[in-house]
Amino acid sequence: MAVKLKDLITKERAMRQGHRMCPGCGAPTVVQQALLAIEQPVVITAATGCLEVSTTIYPYNSWSVPFLHTAFENAGANVSGIEAAYVALKKRGKIKKDIKFIAFGGDGGTYDIGLQSLSGAAERGHDFTYICYNNQGYMNTGAQRSSATPKGASASTSPAGTVIPGKIQKPKDLTAIMAAHHIPYVAQTTIFNPMELIEKIKRAVETPGPAFVNVLAPCVLFWRLEPSMQREICKLAVETRFWPIYEVIDGEWKLGYKPKKFAPVEEFLKPQGRFKHLMKGETGKKIIEDLQKDIEEEWNYVLKLCGETWEPQS
Amino acid sequence: MPRKDITSGNWAVAEAMRQINPDVVAAYPITPSTDIPMRFSEFVADGLVDTNLVTVESEHSAISACVAASVSGARVMTASSANGVALMHEIFPIAASYRAPIVFGLVNRSLGAPINIHCDHGDSMAERDSGWIHIYCEDGQEVYDTTIMAVRIAEQKDVLLPIFVCQDGFITSHCFEPIEFMDDDVVRKFIGERDPLFPLLDVDNPVAYGSLVLTDYYFEIKRQQVEAMKHVEKAYLDVAAEFAKITGRNYPLVDKYRTEDADYIMVIMSSAAGASKETVDRLREKGHKVGCLRIRLFRPFPAKVIVDALKGAKAIAVCDRAASLGAPAPLFTEIKGALYDAGIHIPANTYVYGLGGRDFFPHNAEEAFMDLINKKMSPEERYLGLRE
Numbered sequence: 076m077a078v079k080l081k082d083l084i085t086k087e088r089a090m091r092q093g094h095r096m097c098p099g100c101g102a103p104t105v106v107q108q109a110l111l112a113i114e115q116p117v118v119i120t121a122a123t124g125c126l127e128v129s130t131t132i133y134p135y136n137s138w139s140v141p142f143l144h145t146a147f148e149n150a151g152a153n154v155s156g157i158e159a160a161y162v163a164l165k166k167r168g169k170i171k172k173d174i175k176f177i178a179f180g181g182d183g184g185t186y187d188i189g190l191q192s193l194s195g196a197a198e199r200g201h202d203f204t205y206i207c208y209n210n211q212g213y214m215n216t217g218a219q220r221s222s223a224t225p226k227g228a229s230a231s232t233s234p235a236g237t238v239i240p241g242k243i244q245k246p247k248d249l250t251a252i253m254a255a256h257h258i259p260y261v262a263q264t265t266i267f268n269p270m271e272l273i274e275k276i277k278r279a280v281e282t283p284g285p286a287f288v289n290v291l292a293p294c295v296l297f298w299r300l301e302p303s304m305q306r307e308i309c310k311l312a313v314e315t316r317f318w319p320i321y322e323v324i325d326g327e328w329k330l331g332y333k334p335k336k337f338a339p340v341e342e343f344l345k346p347q348g349r350f351k352h353l354m355k356g357e358t359g360k361k362i363i364e365d366l367q368k369d370i371e372e373e374w375n376y377v378l379k380l381c382g383e384t385w386e387p388q389s
Numbered sequence: 390m391p392r393k394d395i396t397s398g399n400w401a402v403a404e405a406m407r408q409i410n411p412d413v414v415a416a417y418p419i420t421p422s423t424d425i426p427m428r429f430s431e432f433v434a435d436g437l438v439d440t441n442l443v444t445v446e447s448e449h450s451a452i453s454a455c456v457a458a459s460v461s462g463a464r465v466m467t468a469s470s471a472n473g474v475a476l477m478h479e480i481f482p483i484a485a486s487y488r489a490p491i492v493f494g495l496v497n498r499s500l501g502a503p504i505n506i507h508c509d510h511g512d513s514m515a516e517r518d519s520g521w522i523h524i525y526c527e528d529g530q531e532v533y534d535t536t537i538m539a540v541r542i543a544e545q546k547d548v549l550l551p552i553f554v555c556q557d558g559f560i561t562s563h564c565f566e567p568i569e570f571m572d573d574d575v576v577r578k579f580i581g582e583r584d585p586l587f588p589l590l591d592v593d594n595p596v597a598y599g600s601l602v603l604t605d606y607y608f609e610i611k612r613q614q615v616e617a618m619k620h621v622e623k624a625y626l627d628v629a630a631e632f633a634k635i636t637g638r639n640y641p642l643v644d645k646y647r648t649e650d651a652d653y654i655m656v657i658m659s660s661a662a663g664a665s666k667e668t669v670d671r672l673r674e675k676g677h678k679v680g681c682l683r684i685r686l687f688r689p690f691p692a693k694v695i696v697d698a699l700k701g702a703k704a705i706a707v708c709d710r711a712a713s714l715g716a717p718a719p720l721f722t723e724i725k726g727a728l729y730d731a732g733i734h735i736p737a738n739t740y741v742y743g744l745g746g747r748d749f750f751p752h753n754a755e756e757a758f759m760d761l762i763n764k765k766m767s768p769e770e771r772y773l774g775l776r777e
Contacts, residue, residue: 116592120457131600141589144599145456145483152450155443156415156457161590163412163441163463170590192453195446 078273083111087139089119094137095129099302101292101309102126102208104266106179109206109276109288115175116140117280118161120154122184123147125215125294126208147184151192151205154178158201175280176203182223183213185289186249197256197285204279204286207249210294218297222247225317226369227362228349230297235352240362245369253287254323260286261323264331267309271331275322282324291318299348311343316370319377328380337387340366391636393569398526398561401533401568402468402494402554403428407438408576409540411492412463412583415443415454419473420506421558422496426468448473452480452491459489459551460598462588464540468494470558474512475500478519484551485520485614487598488586490543491551493521494536497659497710498558499745507746508558510658510711514719520614522552522621523688525658527644529568532556534638537571538628540580545624549586550617557660557710559746575635618689625686642691644683645698647673651680653761654699656724657708658684661742661749665708668754679758684720692727699728704736704766706757708773710743718770736766742773749774 089110096103102125110117120143121127127144130137145153154176164170180189185207193205212230213219220230223246229235233242250263260282262275272290279286291312295302312318315338320331341363344350353359378385396404402425406414416426426444433442443458445451448469459465469477474495484491499509513523522542526532535554543552556562571579587596602610622642633639646666648654655665662683672679682698684691699705709718716722721739728735740757743749753773760766 118461118589118592127599128601131597133600133602133606136597136600138597139595141592141595142597142599143457143460143589145453145487146479149450149453149480152415152445152453153457155445155450156413156454156459157461157589159413159415159441159443159454160458160461160463160465163439163458164461164590166439166441167412169462172592174590174592191446192450195450198446199443 078112078270078277080270083273086111089117089138089140090130091137091139093135095132096125097296099295099305100125101210101266101294101305104305105206105208105272105290105292108266108269108272109177112273112277113175113280115173117175117177118143118157120144120150120157120178122150122180122189124181124184126179126181128215148188149192150178150180150184150189151194151196154203154205155196155199155201158203177280178203178205180205180207181214182207182209182211183221186223186247187221194256197253197258197287200284202283202285204276204288206276207289208292209289210292211246212294212297214294214297223249226366227353229352230349240352240358250289257326258285258287259283259325262288262321263318264288264320265291265309265312265318267306267313297349299351300346304346308343308346311346314338315340315343316374317343319374321377321381328377330377330381330383333383333385335388340370391569391571393567395565396529396568397424397563397565398529398532398556399424399496399563400428401529402536403432404570405533405536406466407432408571408573409464409466409537409580410438411440411466413441413443413455413458413465414467415445415451415458415465416467417445417448417451417469417473419448419470421498421562422468422470422473422494424562425494425496448476449480452477452484455491456480456484456487456489459484459491460487460588461590462583462585464583466492466494468496470496471498471500471512474516478516481516481519481521486610488549488617489551490549492536492539492543493551493553495553495555496558496562497555505745506558508560508710509744509746513553513555514711516553517688517719520550521688522550523555524552524686525555525684526561527660527662527683529561529564529566530638531640532561533568533570534632534636534640537576537580538632538640541628542621542624544583545620546586547620548617548624550621555659560660571636579632579635621689622686622691640685642686642694643698644685646681646683648680648682648698650678652678652703653705653758654680654682654702655706655708655754655757656682656684656720658687658710658720661708661710664749664751665754668751668758671751672755672758677758677762690723690727692730695724696727696731696733699735700731700733702735704738704761706738706740706761708740708742708757712741712744738766738771739768740771740773747774
């Protein structure tokens with residue numbers, strides 16, 4: 076069923092105003108868009124991170140739906156426990172309603188410290204949706220590098236120095252790792268088109284069994300980006316193919332967006348202070364070349380799995 | 390009719406779990422507690438329970454799933470030992486702070502390194518400040534009975550705290566002994582249904598667990614946990630009295646063995662109390678007025694009943710199956726503190742025994758008693774059964 080934006084505008088928000096996320100932060104945009112189209116009651120759990128600390132500063136609470144946080148590395152285990160309780164209590168007639176379960180984690184809590192518990196939850200087949208708001212670093216603790224931080228980015232534990240030009244490793248491909256769990260629904264997207272995200276999350280939530288959605292969401296503070304550029308930078312990530320958009324539904328890979336023209340990676344890098352050091356000197360030039368090469372490899376890999384070809388207009 | 394069977398401490402826990410039929414069990418294997426989830430899995434596979442068994446990928450996830458399920462409103466149980474307990478450490482204070490009444494079969498095993506699978510109390514003693522109730526059991530019967538009582542104690546509304554039911558790894562967990570089991574319907578009537586406060590799954594009355602609580606409220610919330618702990622002794626005694634009426638088996642906070650007129654008392658926990666009591670009988674035959682005080686409830690620490698039991702003694706020997714490296718052993722520290730607060734100065738020796746599963750024999754207990762009788766007193770830590 077197609078979702079209409081005008082039907083969603085009047086819907087009560089699961090996460091209300093008054094939270095203390097930074098202006099321009101991608102995470103609340105992900106949450107608002109993700110939860111807008113879900114018709115069933117939801118229970119939310121979140122890994123430790125910006126979203127969790129900024130929405131639940133006691134005695135205030137932005138959530139109008141049930142919310143659980145316990146620790147950093149266990150959102151997958153928490154959502155497993157909630158769902159297990161739900162299944163048990165429903166079977167015993169103590170709960171009547173149909174409830175959906177959503178876990179949020181940043182990339183630190185998902186790619187790194189929480190990968191094991193997410194993998195376990197996916198393997199066990201609980202009915203949940205895990206949404207990674209991926210801002211490519213440990214932003215809550217001050218922009219340390221994670222395994223999602225792109226090559227060449229300056230992060231506080233991989234700073235651009237006079238000898239080492241920022242992070243030297245490529246990020247891991249978490250979306251493909253989750254797809255390799257052969258769960259019913261996996262998607263990779265960003266907040267470049269609200270209806271696109273809304274519909275993907277709706278599909279993820281309505282799919283029985285585990286679903287994983289990896290959403291690139293800028294941290295304007297540590298990407299050193301103009302707060303007003305949230306949507307624009309995501310659009311550039313897609314147009315430069317830095318962040319391919321796709322779904323894996325029951326093992327079928329489906330490309331979600333094909334840019335019309337070739338756009339070099341610099342267009343994505345330039346507005347961001349974290350890549351500023353790459354814009355001068357031979358080392359920077361070499362890293363940009365590497366980034367472009369990595370994009371082509373990754374894009375061809377995704378195209379192949381999706382059974383697609385790409386012929387950009389010149 | 391209650392039935393008797395020859396079974397192990399681990400299987401006794403599993404049998405209690407079968408009768409309790411909890412909503413959720415999330416568990417991960419580790420020696421020597423593995424038998425508990427393994428046996429329970431058979432009950433699930435054979436349809437003897439309809440528990441939702443979550444076979445997680447680590448102890449950390451086991452306890453995380455338990456906390457999530459418990460705050461969701463489910464009755465939750467699990468089990469672990471040693472390194473598994475240590476891996477769960479991060480989540481234990483969270484369980485206590487969220488007032489999640491999880492019942493936990495803790496099968497005591499020494500912490501590595503060196504890696505060792507046998508019993509000491511280093512694993513649970515490392516959790517003594519995590520906000521859980523700790524009960525230490527002497528034998529399989531007590532493990533079974535305590536597991537059932539624990540459900541009621543943990544879920545009592547003015548307590549609502551998670552609870553460790555500790556038994557000695559291999560010594561109790563794997564020893565087959567006769568255990569009397571209650572009827573299923575008697576157990577189910579005794580434990581009743583869980584009536585959760587503020588369950589996460591009540592979507593019409595949404596609550597948040599796990600808020601960020603900073604300098605302005607954290608202290609007050611921890612203070613509430615202190616208050617909850619103060620209600621445990623009464624809850625324990627009420628539940629134990631009701632249990633005794635049904636089964637005839639009495640479980641006071643501490644087990645006093647021939648301490649009433651004793652001049653010399655050994656304070657000890659769990660299975661080693663057997664060797665201690667045996668030694669008390671033999672020394673009594675020789676005319677020595679000795680006794681054994683076994684601590685069952687360790688958290689909260691029942692200082693008053695302990696002081697009452699010890700105050701008439703001329704000297705005491707406190708035996709710890711755990712060391713607090715660089716400081717006095719944990720039970721000894723607590724006992725000294727309790728006596729000090731009561732204004733009672735009794736000469737006390739401190740002994741560490743049984744680390745890494747080293748056997749504790751009657752002759753080890755006798756050595757400690759003879760130190761007291763021969764007035765060989767000193768504040769220095771001594772070791773029973775150690776080659777030096």
